[in-house]
Each structure stands twice: as C-alpha cells, then as structure tokens.
Amino acid sequence: MIGSVVFEFPLGWLLSLPLAAVLALSAWRQQQSGLGCRRVIVLSALRALPLLILLLLVSRPVWIAREPPASAARSVVLLMDRSESMSLQERDASRYQLALGFLRERLLPELKSANLPVQAMLFDESAELADGNKVAAAVPSGKRTNLGRAIVQAVQHAPQAPLAVIALTDGSANEGTDNIGALTALADARIPFIGVGFGSDQGVQTLSLREVQAPSTVSPKTAFSISAQLEMMNSGEMPSFDLLLFRDGQIHQKKSVSPGKGSRSWLENFVVTEEKPSAHNYSVQLVPPEIPNLKCVNTLANTAVRISDEKELRVLYVQGALTWDYKFIGLALRNDTTIKLTGLTRTSKTAVFRQNVEAAGELLNGFPNSLEELAPYRVLVLSNLRPVDLTPAQQEILARFCSEMGGGVLMIGGPATFDNSWQNSRLEQLLPVVFAPNTGVQGLDRPFRIHLTDEALQHQVFQIADNQPVREVWAQLPTFTQYGRVDAAKPGAVVWALHQNDDGPQGRRILMASQRYGAGLSAVLCIQNFWRWRLARDSDPRQFDRFWRQLFRFLSEVGRHEVSIHVADQELHPQMDVQVVLERQPNPKNITETSRKFFARAEDSQKNLLHEEIVELEPLHPVDFKFHAEKADIFTVTVSDSLRVPIATRPIEIRDMNVEFQNTGRNMETLRQWAAVSDGLAMKAEDCADAANLVARIKSKIEEIRRGKQMRRPVGINAWMLALVVGCLAGEWVLRKRWDLV
Amino acid sequence: MNYVSGFTFQVSRITSALAWFVLALSLPASAQPSEDKQATFFMGRIRYSANDGNDCAGIAQGMMSLVSRASTLKVQEERKVRLTDPDLFETPFLFMNGHNDFVFTQAELDNLKKYLSHGGFFFGSGCCTNPNFPSAWRREFGRIFPNEKVRPIPYDHLIYRSFYKIERVRCLNESRDIQLEGLFYEGNLVAVLCEDGLCCAFSANNSCNEGKGVSAEDGKKLTLNIAVYALTH
Numbered sequence: 010m011i012g013s014v015v016f017e018f019p020l021g022w023l024l025s026l027p028l029a030a031v032l033a034l035s036a037w038r039q040q041q042s043g044l045g046c047r048r049v050i051v052l053s054a055l056r057a058l059p060l061l062i063l064l065l066l067v068s069r070p071v072w073i074a075r076e077p078p079a080s081a082a083r084s085v086v087l088l089m090d091r092s093e094s095m096s097l098q099e100r101d102a103s104r105y106q107l108a109l110g111f112l113r114e115r116l117l118p119e120l121k122s123a124n125l126p127v128q129a130m131l132f133d134e135s136a137e138l139a140d141g142n143k144v145a146a147a148v149p150s151g152k153r154t155n156l157g158r159a160i161v162q163a164v165q166h167a168p169q170a171p172l173a174v175i176a177l178t179d180g181s182a183n184e185g186t187d188n189i190g191a192l193t194a195l196a197d198a199r200i201p202f203i204g205v206g207f208g209s210d211q212g213v214q215t216l217s218l219r220e221v222q223a224p225s226t227v228s229p230k231t232a233f234s235i236s237a238q239l240e241m242m243n244s245g246e247m248p249s250f251d252l253l254l255f256r257d258g259q260i261h262q263k264k265s266v267s268p269g270k271g272s273r274s275w276l277e278n279f280v281v282t283e284e285k286p287s288a289h290n291y292s293v294q295l296v297p298p299e300i301p302n303l304k305c306v307n308t309l310a311n312t313a314v315r316i317s318d319e320k321e322l323r324v325l326y327v328q329g330a331l332t333w334d335y336k337f338i339g340l341a342l343r344n345d346t347t348i349k350l351t352g353l354t355r356t357s358k359t360a361v362f363r364q365n366v367e368a369a370g371e372l373l374n375g376f377p378n379s380l381e382e383l384a385p386y387r388v389l390v391l392s393n394l395r396p397v398d399l400t401p402a403q404q405e406i407l408a409r410f411c412s413e414m415g416g417g418v419l420m421i422g423g424p425a426t427f428d429n430s431w432q433n434s435r436l437e438q439l440l441p442v443v444f445a446p447n448t449g450v451q452g453l454d455r456p457f458r459i460h461l462t463d464e465a466l467q468h469q470v471f472q473i474a475d476n477q478p479v480r481e482v483w484a485q486l487p488t489f490t491q492y493g494r495v496d497a498a499k500p501g502a503v504v505w506a507l508h509q510n511d512d513g514p515q516g517r518r519i520l521m522a523s524q525r526y527g528a529g530l531s532a533v534l535c536i537q538n539f540w541r542w543r544l545a546r547d548s549d550p551r552q553f554d555r556f557w558r559q560l561f562r563f564l565s566e567v568g569r570h571e572v573s574i575h576v577a578d579q580e581l582h583p584q585m586d587v588q589v590v591l592e593r594q595p596n597p598k599n600i601t602e603t604s605r606k607f608f609a610r611a612e613d614s615q616k617n618l619l620h621e622e623i624v625e626l627e628p629l630h631p632v633d634f635k636f637h638a639e640k641a642d643i644f645t646v647t648v649s650d651s652l653r654v655p656i657a658t659r660p661i662e663i664r665d666m667n668v669e670f671q672n673t674g675r676n677m678e679t680l681r682q683w684a685a686v687s688d689g690l691a692m693k694a695e696d697c698a699d700a701a702n703l704v705a706r707i708k709s710k711i712e713e714i715r716r717g718k719q720m721r722r723p724v725g726i727n728a729w730m731l732a733l734v735v736g737c738l739a740g741e742w743v744l745r746k747r748w749d750l751v
Numbered sequence: 752m753n754y755v756s757g758f759t760f761q762v763s764r765i766t767s768a769l770a771w772f773v774l775a776l777s778l779p780a781s782a783q784p785s786e787d788k789q790a791t792f793f794m795g796r797i798r799y800s801a802n803d804g805n806d807c808a809g810i811a812q813g814m815m816s817l818v819s820r821a822s823t824l825k826v827q828e829e830r831k832v833r834l835t836d837p838d839l840f841e842t843p844f845l846f847m848n849g850h851n852d853f854v855f856t857q858a859e860l861d862n863l864k865k866y867l868s869h870g871g872f873f874f875g876s877g878c879c880t881n882p883n884f885p886s887a888w889r890r891e892f893g894r895i896f897p898n899e900k901v902r903p904i905p906y907d908h909l910i911y912r913s914f915y916k917i918e919r920v921r922c923l924n925e926s927r928d929i930q931l932e933g934l935f936y937e938g939n940l941v942a943v944l945c946e947d948g949l950c951c952a953f954s955a956n957n958s959c960n961e962g963k964g965v966s967a968e969d970g971k972k973l974t975l976n977i978a979v980y981a982l983t984h
Contacts, residue, residue, distance in 0.1 A: 331982045333793075333843045339984065340870050343939065352983065362914070364983055544869045546840040546862075 014070050014724060021068030028060050039750075048748060055741035059734040065725055072722045084126035085707070086163040086171040087112070088156075090178035092133040093669035095149035097179075097213050098302050104207045105149040107694065108177040111205070112144070115700030116175075123704050125172065132159035134184065138166065153668060154178075156679070157187035160202070161194050170198035172711050173689070179208040180676035183668045192686055201689035201710045204680030205697055212673030215242045216250070217306035218295040219274070222469045224562050226315045226322075228347040229285055234278040235312065236472055237293045239268070242673070246270045248298040254279045255292040274467075278475045283316040290614075290643065304670040311643050313660050322347055322565050325386040327376060328354045329393035331362070334421060337540035338390075341554035348561055351386070355398065376403050383410045387565035388417040396430050404435035411439055412527025413595050413629070415573065417564025423537020427493025440531050441502035441524035442495040445513070456488040458509045459520050459536070465505035470559045473552040482552060487545040491537035498522050523564075528573060528594060530564050572607060572626060572648045574659040577633075581663045583641050587611075589634045589661070591648060593626035603627060607656075608649040611636035619644070641665035688714055795832040795842035800853040804831045806878050806950075807848060813954030814846070817971055818978050834859035839866055844981050845873045847888075848950045850881040855891045864895045867934070872981035873942035876950035879960045885932075885946035892934045892942055901944065904931045910940065913980040915972040922947060924963040931973070939984065943977055 016022075036053045040046065089112070095105040102110075120127050129144050130136045133151020136159035156176065163174050174195070195202055220238040227233045237252060247268045254262040262279050283289070295308040324342075326335055331354050342348045352364035353372050361375045367385070376399060377383045383406060399407070410416040420426060420440060431437050432444045461483045465471045474482040497515045498504050506521035513519070523532035543553040577588040591609060604627040611619045611634075620636040638644060640663075647658045680691035690706060697703045745751050794815065798804040815828065829846070832838045835858050839845070845866075855863070867873065875892075877884040889901040904910060910931065911917040920929040934942040951960035952970020965973065 331979070333982065336843070336982050336984065337870050340939070362979075540843065540870070541841060544840050544843055544866070544871055546837065546865060546869075548869065550869050 014072055017069035017071055019068055021064060024067065025061075025064055028064070032057055032060070044748070044750070048744075052741055052744060055737045055744070059737045062725070062730055062734050066730075070724045072724045083169050083172050084128045084167070085120060085173045085175060086166075087116075087127050087129045088136060088159050088163060088174060088176040088178070089129060089131050089139070089144055089147070090133070090154065090156075090176065091131045091147045091149045092151035092154040092181075093149060093667065094154065094179055094181050094673060095207070097208065097304070097670075097673055099209050099213065103149065104179050105147070108205075108207045109145065111207075111694055111697070111700075112177060115697070116177075116703070119700045119704040120707075122701075123708055125704070125708070128167070128171070130159065130163055130166070132156070132162075135159070136162040151669075153184050154182045155184035155187060156182040156683070157185060157189075157191035160191035160683075161187055164191075164194040164198055164200060170200055173201045173203055173707055175203040175205070175707070176680070176683075177205050177207065177694075178680070180204065180206050180679040181669070181672055181674070182676070182679055183671070191683075195683075195687040199714050200687060201707075201714055202683045202687040203689050203707055203710070204677075204684055204691040205694055205703075206675050206677045206680055206691070207694045208673075208675035210674050210677070212243055212675075213302060213304055214244045214247075214300075215240070215304045215306060215670055215673055216244070216247065216268075216295070216297055217241075217670075218252075218293060218308055218310050219306075221291070221293045221310040221312045223291060223312045223314050224469070224559065225313075225566065226317055226347060226562070227283070228345055229283055229316055231345060232280050232282045233314070234280055234472055234475060235291050235293065235314075236276045236278050236469065237295075237310070238274065238276055238467070239266070239295070240274045240306075241268055242272045244268070244270050244272070248300060250298040251296040252277055252279075253294045253296065254281075255294065256281075257289055258292075261291075276467075276472060276479065278472065280475050281314075283314075286316050288313065288315045304673065305667070306670045307664055307666045310664060311662050313643070317347060322388070322561060323349045323351060323386045324388045324390060324561055325372075325383075326350060326352045326390040326392070327394065328352070329395065329398055329425075330355065332392055332422075333538065333540045334392060337543045337553070338557050340543070340550075341557040342561070344554075345558050348558060377406065378403060380406055380409055380414065383407075383416070384414070386410075386416065388419065388561050391418070391420045391426070391436075392422045393426055395428055396434055396436075399436065401435060404439075408435055408439045408526075411529035411531055415528035415594060417529055417561070417566075418526075418531045419534065419560070419564060420532075421534040421536075421539065423491040423493050423535070425493075425537070427495055427533075427535050439526055440533055441499055441522040442519055442533050442535075443497045443499060445494040445496040454491050456490055457492070457511070458488055459483070459486065459506045460509055460517070461506050462504050464503050465521070468505070470556070470563045471505070472559070473555045474549075485547070486542055487548065489536050489538065489541060492518070492520060493535035493537070495519050495533070495535055499524060501525070528592075530566070532560075532564060572657040574646050574648065574657055575631075576659075576661055581638075581661070582668070583638060583663060583665055585638055585663075586635050587638050587644070587661060587663070589636075589646050589659075590631045591624060591626060591634050592631040593628050595628040604630075606651055608651075608653060609634045610647050610649070612645050612647070614643045614645075624648075638663045793827050793842050793844060794829045795839065795845045796829045797845055797847035798831050798833050799847065799849075799855070799859070802849050802851070802853065804847075806850060807954055807959065810846070810848060810876075810950045810954040814974060814978070817953060817975055834862050834866075840869070840871075843871055844978070845871065846875075847873065848876040848878050849884045850878045852883045852887040853891070854887070855894070860891075860894055867895065867936055867941040871941070873934075874977055874981070875942065875944040876948070877944075877946045878948060879951055880946070880948045880964045882946070885944060888944050889932070892944075895934065896936055899935060901932050901934050901942075904933045904940065904943070908940070909984065910943070910976055910980045913976045913983060915976055917969075917972060917976060920965060920969045920973060922964065923957075923966055929965050929969070929973075931977075940980070945973070949973060 032053055036049050039049045089108065091105065096103050117127065129139050131139045131144060131147050134153045134155050160174055164170055217240045218237055219240050221235060223235040224233050235254060241247060247270060249265050249267045252264050252266055253260055266277055290311055290313050292309060292311045297303060297305050297308065328335060335352060339350050342350050349365065351366055354362040356362045363372050366372055389410065407418065411418045418439060427444060429444055429446045437444055461471060466479050471479060492508065496513055498519055502522050502524035504519050504522045507517035508520055511518040520535050523530055542548055543550050571594060573592050573594060575590040577590055579588055581587065604625045607624050607626050608621060609624050610621040613619060624632050624634060626632060642663060644661045644663065645658060646661060647655050649655045677691060677693060684691040688710065690710060796804040830842065832842060839862060875888050893900040922929050929947050932944045933940045948960040948964035949970050951957050952965040952967050953974040956967040
C-alpha cells in the first residue's frame with residue numbers, strides 16, 4: 010500500500026504570512042517591554058504551534074492510499090464449468106469442448122503474454138484446483154451447478170486474493186445457497202468477475218415428465234384421471250412416444266403420444282376406475298423417442314390415490330333463497346358417494362329449509378353459531394346471502410372454520426351475492442377478492458364468456474375432459490348472463506377465470522379465484538346461474554359434474570386432520586434432509602386443550618423406518634421434523650397418537666430429476682449480474698473472437714478497479730490535534746500569568 | 752281495468768276506440784316475460800302441437816305466486832317455449848297442460864331427451880280431469896328414454912315431503928288416492944304428471960273442475976312440493 014498527503018485547499022497556507030508577521034510583531038513588543046529573550050521564544054512557540062495547526066486544517070489535508078500494481082504473487086483464477094449441462098452438444102461439439110478449445114487456443118496464450126498467472130479450477134456443485142491435464146480430461150457430468158460456491162472457493166484458496174475470477178460456463182446455475190457469500194467475497198477483495206458464456210441462448214431439445222396429479226380420494230366404481238404434465242422444448246417434429254401407467258408396480262395402461270413440434274407444456278390423462286376400496290400407487294413413465302441429442306429432465310413420477318366409499322366429505326350449501334345452482338350441483342355430486350351435499354336455505358324471514366341433514370337437530374336454528382356445529386363439514390358454500398343473513402359472530406366462526414379447522418369456503422353467485430354491502434366485512438377478509446362498489450352498475454346482464462387463466466388450465470380442478478385440450482373444452486362453455494363485480498384479487502390469491510371483456514381497476518374482472526386462508530382455502534365464483542352450463546344444449550353434463558367434484562375435493566384438500574403435515578419450502582432431491590412441518594389443529598370441542606405427545610415417523614416405499622421421534626404438539630404451534638432421503642423414492646410421513654394409532658399421513662415423492670437439463674439455454678443474465686456487482690465483464694463466447702482484446706479488457710478492468718481503490722481519508726481532525734491546540738494555548742496563558750504579563 | 756274504464760268514460764267514442772286499439776296492441780308486449788335479473792325461479796310454459804300454452808290461462812301466475820308465498824324465491828314470469836326452441840335449455844323448469852291428445856315430433860323428443868338428461872325438470876297436468884291429455888303424456892314421455900316408462904310415484908317418495916309433508920291426497924269424486932306419475936332418468940325423477948286436474952286446483956281453486964280431482968288446498972301443497980323438489984333434486 011502506497012500513501013501520500015495532499016491538500017484540498019492549498020491556498021490556505023497563504024494565511025501563514027500575515028500570521029507570521031503578527032507573531033513577529035508580538036515578539037518584538039514583548040522584547041521591547043523587557044521580557045527575556047528565552048521567555049519571548051517560549052511564548053512565541055506556544056502561540057505559533059496552534060496557529061500552524063489551524064493553518065493545516067484550513068488547507069484540508071487528505072491522506073490518499075493506493076494499492077500497488079499487480080504483483081507476481083497474485084494470479085487470475087479460471088473457473089471451468091464441468092456440470093452436465095456443459096455436455097450438451099451444439100453444432101459439432103459439446104459446450105465443454107468449445108470452452109476447452111477457447112481456453113487452450115486463445116485465452117491462456119494471451120493471459121500468459123500479458124504476464125497474468127493463471128490458476129485453473131473445475132467446478133460443478135463445488136470447485137477443485139486442476140492442472141492443464143485435469144482440465145483437459147474432465148468429463149462434464151456434475152449434477153448441479155453452484156457458481157457462487159466456486160467463486161468463494163476461488164477467492165479463498167490462496168493466501169492472496171486473485172486479481173480476477175474468470176468463469177467459462179453456460180451460466181445455468183441451479184444452486185444459489187452460496188451466492189451471498191460469493192458477492193461479499195468479491196466485493197471485499199475488489200475482484201472483478203469475468204464471465205464468458207458458452208452454448209446457444211435457445212438451448213437444446215428436451216422432453217420431460219414434470220408432474221403426475223390425481224385426486225387424493227375417489228369412490229369405488231368412479232372414473233378418475235391421472236394426469237401427467239409433460240413439457241417439450243425447442244423440438245422439431247417430435248416422433249410419437251409411449252407413456253406407461255403402472256399401478257402398484259404393475260403395468261396398467263399404455264398410451265402413445267404424438268406431441269407435434271415446438272415448445273409447450275401439456276397434460277396427458279389416463280382414465281382409471283377402481284372397483285373396491287383400497288389404496289394404490291400410480292407411476293407414470295415416459296419412454297422417450299430415440300432421437301439424437303434429446304435430453305430428458307425426468308421420466309418417472311408417482312402419485313397415490315385412496316379408493317374409499319366413506320361419506321367423508323360433507324358440503325354445506327347455505328343460500329338466502331333456493332337457487333337452481335344448488336339443484337345442478339346436487340346432480341353433479343349424485344353419483345359420487347364420497348361427497349355429501351347438505352342444504353340450508355332461508356325460505357322466509359324466520360324459516361329455513363334443511364336438506365340431507367344427518368340428525369334431527371342438525372342446523373335446526375339456521376346457520377351455525379359455533380365451531381362445533383360446523384365441525385362435520387369440510388366445505389361451506391355461500392350463495393345469495395347478504396350481511397344481514399350472517400351476524401358478525403357467525404362470520405367470525407366462518408373465518409375460524411377456514412383458518413383454524415382447514416375448511417374450504419366458496420362464495421358463488423352474481424350481483425345479489427357479491428353485493429357491495431359485504432365490503433369491509435369479516436367475510437370479505439376471508440375471500441380472495443376485494444368487493445366492488447356495484448350499486449347502480451348497469452350492464453352486468455350482457456352475455457359474456459369466461460376466460461380461463463394459465464394457472465387454471467394447469468390446475469387439476471379444471472381438467473374436465475380426457476380426450477380434448479382443456480382450453481378447448483372451456484372455450485365451449487355457453488355464455489353466461491350475469492356476474493358479480495369484484496375489484497381485484499388479494500395478494501397471494503390465484504385467479505382462475507376472467508371476464509371476456511369487462512375491465513376493472515386491475516385488468517379484466519375476476520370471475521373465479523382462490524387463496525389459502527390459514528389452514529384452509531377460500532374461493533369465489535362470481536357467476537350467476539352457473540347451472541346454465543349443465544343444462545345447455547351442446548354441453549356435456551359429465552364435464553360440469555367433474556368440475557364440481559374436483560373443486561369440492563380441492564377446497565377440502567387441506568382437510569380436517571388433527572395434525573397437518575406440510576412440506577417446508579425446499580427443493581426436493583435425493584441425498585438431502587427433508588424438512589417437514591407438523592401442526593396440530595385446534596379441537597373445536599375442546600379449545601383449551603394444551604400440548605400432547607405424538608409419534609412422527611418417516612418410511613421409504615419399502616416400509617423401512619428412516620426416522621422416528623416423539624413430538625410435543627400444541628395447537629397452532631408448528632414443529633419441525635426432519636428425515637434424510639438418500640435416494641429417489643416415495644417417502645411417507647406418519648403422525649400417530651400415543652396409542653400409535655395413525656392420525657395423519659402424507660406421501661412425499663423425491664425424484665431424481667436432472668436439474669441440469671431443466672433450462673438448457675445459455676443464461677447470460679446470471680453472468681451479467683455477477684459482472685455488474687463486481688465491476689467485471691460478461692461476454693458471449695462468440696463475441697470473444699479476439700482473445701487479446703478480451704485479455705486487454707480484463708487487465709483494464711483489474712487496473713480500473715485498482716485505480717478506483719484509492720482510499721481518501723481527511724487527516725488532522727482528531728482529538729489529539731485538539732488537545733495539542735488547547736494545551737499550547739493553556740500553557741501560554743499559564744506562563745504569562747506566572748511571569749506577571751497578564 | 753278500472754283505470755281503462757275511467758279513461759273510456761271521459762273521452763269520445765272515437766278516442767275510446769283508439770284507446771282500446773292501443774291497449775290491444777300493448778297486451779302481447781305485457782304478456783312477455785319481464786326479465787327480473789335477480790330471479791331464481793324460471794318457468795317455461797310449453798307450446799306444443801296446436802296448443803299455444805293457454806289452457807287454464809292463469810296457471811303460471813298462480814304457480815308463481817304460490818312459490819313466492821311459500822319461500823323467498825324471486826320468481827320470473829313464465830316464458831312460452833316450444834320444445835324445439837333454443838330457449839328451452841335456458842329454462843330449468845317446464846310446465847305443460849291441456850285437455851287433448853297430442854303427439855311429439857322426433858325433433859321435440861330428441862330435444863326433450865337432452866333437456867331432461869342435462870338436468871331440466873318437466874311438470875305436466877291434465878286440465879279438468881280430461882283423460883285424453885294424461886294418456887297422450889304417458890305415451891309420448893314413454894318414448895323419450897329407452898326402457899323408461901311413465902310410472903306411478905309411490906307416497907314414500909321425497910316429492911311428497913320436499914316442502915309439505917303429504918301423507919295422502921284423496922280424490923274428490925272417486926274413492927282413491929291421487930297418484931302422481933313420473934318419468935325417471937338414471938334413478939332421478941325428471942318429469943311429473945298429475946292427471947287429476949292439479950292445474951285447475953292450484954290456479955283456479957278448482958272452479959273449472961268443481962267436485963272432481965284434487966281439492967284446491969291439496970293442489971297448492973302438491974304443486975309447491977313439486978316446485979321445491981325440482982329446485983333441490
């Protein structure tokens with residue numbers, strides 16, 4: 010480190026001339042008055058020193074430090090990406106081969122001629138030092154890319170920080186846990202990051218099975234769909250391929266898929282019917298077509314379905330007056346023995362009409378006034394109600410039913426249901442939309458069509474046909490004539506359907522939306538006379554029926570388990586500790602109940618016990634539970650009570666997905682971000698034809714940062730200086746007092 | 752009517768004639784269904800063969816007021832539809848009555864089959880206990896679904912308890928119980944017939960069918976039960 014002092018206001022020193030004259034005059038007068046020569050010198054010195062300090066401060070001295078030029082002991086670290094995405098073949102060579110060629114033939118000679126020593130490292134999930142032979146012999150097969158960790162290791166591997174970090178990579182990093190550490194390391198040591206990107210921006214052809222979905226519970230002898238979500242990227246005309254459905258490990262169905270070409274994501278359905286109550290694991294396997302350079306992220310996925318004829322899902326339909334929607338929804342559920350619809354309708358100011366109640370006293374006094382009364386139901390539907398129909402206390406119970414008991418709440422109807430008098434009510438807080446001031450709004454009865462959002466098209470609830478694209482099926486719905494206007498979706502809500510052309514304050518008016526509310530779900534369907542869909546001449550009633558069954562199952566999916574098992578927000582992959590959150594729901598019949606002991610256990614698909622522990626669960630106080638998943642499998646977490654009776658269970662599938670092929674396009678944006686935060690460079694390999702120019706730019710960056718690293722610090726303004734000034738002035742005054750000059 | 756009479760009393764004959772002419776022109780318009788946007792009960796009155804849906808003209812209004820009195824349902828006025836009209840599929844409750852024999856065309860039968868299988872509900876009533884209409888109804892509705900004929904609805908069926916609890920309805924002029932008949936689709940009751948002048952009972956206090964068929968009181972209860980059943984099943 011080299012330092013020097015400069016003055017930001019050197020003219021300040023000109024004041025020294027008059028001050029020196031004043032000091033000299035003062036000394037002459039003291040001598041004339043008979044003061045001894047020694048004493049005059051001492052007093053003059055004590056006055057001169059503070060004045061000198063003041064002059065120094067007036068001229069604003071600054072200490073400037075500079076770093077020395079690059080020393081021979083410091084090198085440039087070269088990070089060579091050996092993750093599997095670098096094995097992708099583009100043109101005639103893999104990305105790794107292209108990077109290696111660039112390194113050997115262009116970059117290294119130029120770095121050498123610029124006298125920049127190079128230290129190479131290979132990296133994927135982590136980095137290691139490598140000589141030339143090792144770099145040349147490396148096979149790009151790393152299962153993950155952690156550029157952040159590689160940078161940290163590059164900065165820390167030598168006693169002196171490197172001059173620069175150069176990464177030859179495709180930029181598709183899929184691990185970000187070390188990024189903050191890497192940013193700090195680059196910033197602290199002032200090291201520029203130079204990224205050179207290899208590969209095409211578009212990527213290569215991929216075909217993947219992303220997910221398999223099925224209803225968690227269905228009744229026997231009822232057809233249901235197992236949906237496989239497939240994704241294809243950058244494909245020319247993709248040949249047909251097979252999808253296999255396995256039931257408990259045995260092949261059950263097979264279908265041939267002709268996907269066409271381009272990039273798209275779509276669903277393929279297997280229709281399954283089970284005869285008897287049971288539980289089955291269904292696996293879907295993709296058999297990729299044999300075409301060169303096709304990459305598959307994942308080819309196998311699983312799901313579990315319980316076949317049960319228990320009447321376990323009760324839906325309470327509450328109406329201000331009888332509506333045809335109630336009748337048609339009832340028809341939709343008629344053949345599904347697992348869903349039971351109970352109706353509660355106000356027929357006059359003082360009378361209610363009950364239907365399908367299970368006990369004589371059930372709902373006898375109208376809408377429930379306690380959580381205990383709501384406890385038998387899993388989903389509550391509200392229609393044609395106004396705030397006067399539900400007291401604030403009843404609305405509070407409704408909110409607790411959803412948030413604490415994990416119930417589903419659906420509000421359905423048109424202008425009469427989505428009435429602005431609900432604004433700012435407890436019910437509105439619960440729902441996924443903000444109500445609109447609709448009074449006097451005209452034109453809500455013009456025919457319109459509903460437009461499904463992409464989220465809905467991918468959602469299990471909206472898969473209502475097996476042999477037709479979902480978008481097409483929903484586009485065939487009849488027009489509707491009335492709708493309830495709402496203003497906007499709340500943060501976190503998922504919008505499912507929009508009005509064809511009515512614009513609200515935040516885009517098209519919302520017709521369907523849902524959101525999580527506490528442990529449960531709430532949803533709205535702002536369409537009056539939704540029954541028109543089922544009755545319409547050209548409609549298929551089975552699609553309407555399926556939609557309602559799937560919607561009710563979805564709304565009840567969180568369920569009313571005494572203990573709920575959530576998978577924490579984490580990317581699941583083999584060889585990891587899986588974090589699960591266990592949460593006990595309050596018991597509506599005993600709200601004061603405190604903590605209790607439960608057994609939590611994790612098993613693999615072969616029923617091998619992986620981990621078991623005793624957990625103390627208090628209502629609404631989540632507790633973490635972890636187990637180690639060594640390999641891809643379906644793991645089961647079970648919570649049992651003190652008598653070891655299982656009370657909640659959840660399958661967790663961990664797939665061995667090849668994340669390296671999830672996004673095969675070169676990601677220059679990642680490299681640009683690293684370069685931006687470190688004053689470095691990010692360049693595409695094809696833009697680096699002149700390696701000498703690249704190295705010159707690298708050197709320039711290094712020097713630029715060096716120059717920019719001047720440290721400027723004001724000097725002189727500190728307590729010592731102040732003490733010296735005060736000391737001198739005080740000494741001068743004391744001496745004058747002592748020599749009787751005052 | 753008082754208003755119209757008062758009006759004619761105070762103007763000249765010519766003006767009076769003009770007024771009647773204008774009134775006559777306005778009558779068909781006022782008979783059109785008024786579109787109550789908040790209505791939840793829609794009723795279609797069937798026009799079939801030569802029948803224009805005008806037998807016992809007060810029936811629809813009688814039924815509507817009956818439904819309105821017994822619940823908070825908002826009722827839309829009847830709309831007259833033919834079985835071949837597209838409007839048929841926007842009307843979840845259809846009513847048909849008459850005195851005489853009739854025959855459905857194949858197109859009408861096809862539409863009716865689709866309508867009933869999609870969830871629509873059909874209520875038929877013979878006027879003034881005339882046997883021709885009920886026998887034609889049985890025959891024609893028996894042609895809609897293969898292997899499904901119109902059959903009596905036993906008294907343990909939900910339709911007799913959907914609103915009022917009805918144990919028995921006695922026939923006024925014969926020693927027997929009134930028996931509703933119905934057509935079922937996949938086990939669900941989708942069409943109901945009463946041959947004993949039920950429409951006369953609830954709409955005209957049985958004045959046109961005096962001493963016969965269903966009493967006015969029973970008829971109103973039975974009709975409301977049918978409407979509520981249609982709304983809930």
